[in-house]
Amino acid sequence: MSAQTPDRGGLLRLLAKAFAILVLVLWSLGPIYWALATSLTRPDELVSRTPHFFPPNVTFQHYARLFGGSSVSQGNTVQSVWPEFSAALLNSLVTSVGATILTVAIAAFGAYAFVRLRFPGRNILFILVVATMAIPAYTVMIPLYRLMIQLGLIDTYVGITLIYTSAFLPLALWLMRTVYQAMPIALEEAAWLDGAGRIYTLVRIVLPLAAPGLIAAALLTFLNAWGQFIVPLVFSPTLATKPLTVLIPEFVTRNYVDYGLMNAAGILAIIPPIVLVIFLNRYLVSGLMAGAQK
């Protein structure tokens, strides 16, 4: 009734709600917009006394200094920084994608075992693994560092990928378990009656049905790995494996007053997550929700 002819109170509530939504959107997206605007503003306009909410003269010079054949440092023309940046971008992609594939693969089979297969030690193992979600990776970093030295895995893709996997596997397992638990067992039983093997059933019937869950697990793992800082700060000393998250702060400390450049570098690093959120937001949210259920 009230929806058709909103009285004054309803209108007020509607306005309040619209305002709240505006505040929420501004809070969430404002800083990102500001970084983008800064990265497109000319240096002299950045240090002016009045802020420009809109770049008065859009410039790509900060990006040119990242992508160009040469760059500027200390007022001198210096070697291009793009080889460094592209190497770090590649490292970020390789370690994040590597960790994602490994984590999701292990979680897809492991969680299935936890849900559908009975084997000794099943419950205690699951509890132990999931309990590590409450233990941050930093706690074990120092012994891990010594272990990786012994294994010769410092500054290698294998080492970094394994550490990421150990950090993000519990969440993926938890998520995939809720996915399998929600799946009716009847389908699998039908397949078994038809003589299909367990693995065949899992791979050909269960996994395709679990695809949304797999995508969600992959997304969560990828985003977590992409944003990692302290692990590569210690385990990736050189450009052999150093990701963008470590290179960009280094870039900031050496270009101390170059705010446009810093923001341009930051924008580059957030493009992949933004693209993922825009296109796969549905899976991400459902994954986060499932991950939080009891």
Added chain:
Amino acid sequence: MATEQSTAGRLGFGNGEAALGLAFVVPIVVIMGGLVFMPLVTTIVDSLYRVDPMRAGEPFVGLKNYTDLAADSNVQTAWANTLAYVAMAVILETVGGLAAALLLNSVRHGRQWLLAAVVLPWCLPPVVNAIVWMWIYNPSYGLLNHALMSLGVIDTPQVWFNDRGTGLFLITLVHVWRMMPLTAIILLAALQSIPKELYEAAKLDGAGAVKSFQMVTLPLISGGLAIALSQSTVFAFNLFDEAWIMGGSGLGTRSVIIQVYMSAFQNLRFSYGMALSLLAMIASLVVSLIYVLRVYRETRMD
């Protein structure tokens, strides 16, 4: 692969089930055992020794690392900072997250897009967030000073990080910007699981919006709330990225994990760092356990 598949397939439900289950979890056992549990045990053991790569020998020192930690004024400051981070982050994330969740739950059209906007900060690398916000906080050209001056709140540009409390708060704010979406989504999931009929019933009983929130919403989202609170606590206890980028090794904003990093990787005192990281882990576990127990107990009484 092919042979394994056919043998496992023939085994069906019998003994093969256990074998297959174990085969599926072997990678988990190897990775989690080798990279989490073994190092965890090492941390506990080595914290009783003096492990320092720059010095020969690893003598047993008993609790010396722990007594040294207790006497170290830098460590005490780091603990105080971390507790401030945790208190502010947990409150802001929970209050803000709950408000955002209630708002999201009441939006019908375009919720998908609003959700996308809200989760976005959670998806971005924390170091990039810190760099972006540092520019906003810049004392000379930052947006924050400009905005507050044009609103008439302040007359002159402020050097925000010169005040320890303000510095801690501003770093917390960046952390909250990233972590609040997680709380919001956890609570949104809890809100969505509340049956509509309960609100109808409350309305029939003459309960207003506040009353029905107290009587229906709060008890039914308490499980989600406990999870959200524990998440916030664990992450705030382990604050590193934002504080390191914005405050560096400065003592006024140094968190416990920064202290661990500096002890271990700048001053190369491994076992000292291990002892501290162990204490940080125990503290965060204890605090989150308290939430879980309290929230559960309170909901059971209702």
Added chain:
Amino acid sequence: MKRRNFLSLMAAANAAFIVPSLTRAFAASGDTLTVLLPPWGTIPKQMTDRFAKETGITLNIQTMGWDDIRTKIVTSMVAQTAPAQATEVDWSWVGQFGAAGWYAPLDEISADTVADIPTAEIFKYDGKLLALPYNNDFRILIYNKAHLEKAGIKAAPKSPEELMDQAKAIKSAGVVDYPIGLPMSATEGTATAWYLLTMAFGGDLFDADFKPLFTDKDSGGYKALQFEAEALKAGLIDPAATGLKDVEIQELFKSGSVTFDVAGWAGNLAVYSDKDKSKVSGDVDAALMPSTSGKSRTFGLPEAIGVPTSADNHEAAVTFIEWMAKPENEIEIYNTLGDLPPRLSVLEQLNEEGKLFAGDKLLAQAKTVEPLFKQGTPGWYPEFSSAVASAINQVAKEQISVDEAVAQMADRAEAAKNR
């Protein structure tokens, strides 16, 4: 459907721009040398190009801010991986790195070269040269003489008190808001500036047994810290200095918003007087470090390049180190980056040709250069220095008093030393 098409397009675009850069990297990898240096070691492109042409080795210079470099080197050396094929080696790291055996002796460097570089002595450990200097940094007072004139001041300050008085006069004359440029963030540059001021007040950091000498109220170190605190309180130092590093203070000087670069880097005069890089090129001048005793003192902070033992391509690294030490290259580095040439012969030549800015003052100050630690830099220096920077930062933010700060610094020194 549309979505999927877009995503695959994105993936293709990604691959398109990564693959070319990859192939480029592999093509050059045969004779590439990676070098890890601070911002003032980032030599211009014309020099890196010339190096490639002369030696056939492609340089890949990786730059890192000062306060990141040591940690990066230390963590990778402990892990037995090389941070780069040639890296920065600071005067203050020699004791620690030498004892750990992390750097390969540079026996290939000719004796003539070493003899022409007096500061090379500092980089010897157990009689072996571990790194060859490329920057002969020592500190000198750099000031903006136009600011002084506007405030009616005739000569540069001779003592810290005069420095304070002149700064007050400049501020009250409305020439600049914050005349004194001193870093106060928790970074190394903050600590070194305080060491310099300690000397200006006639003090030393430690006695022969490494007992702290800065806790007494009459000590140079105490007075130096009090000087910084007072200058800040009197509004002579920008309150934002609590977040600024030395290099950022230098930017302020170049922009003309600071009168005194108190802990000025000797070589930076070349950059300050370059009108392409500095707005105060015509107004910059140098003076001997002020002192309470009338005898100016300063200390040397030379920087060098060394080769990690864990690095491959040792030969190429040595080629690079020798190339950097060529007289013509030292001159070009001085002109573009402001690193003071380590070769005595080059300094003399530049001065004779009148190309050494404020050369007479530089050379006069150079005669007063002493090491910060007469008995050699102890291995615990980095830990002490980081504690000093933290304490000064806290004083500047008025979180602790000067007394508490010096006590804290002394405690840290004792703790680090006795471990």
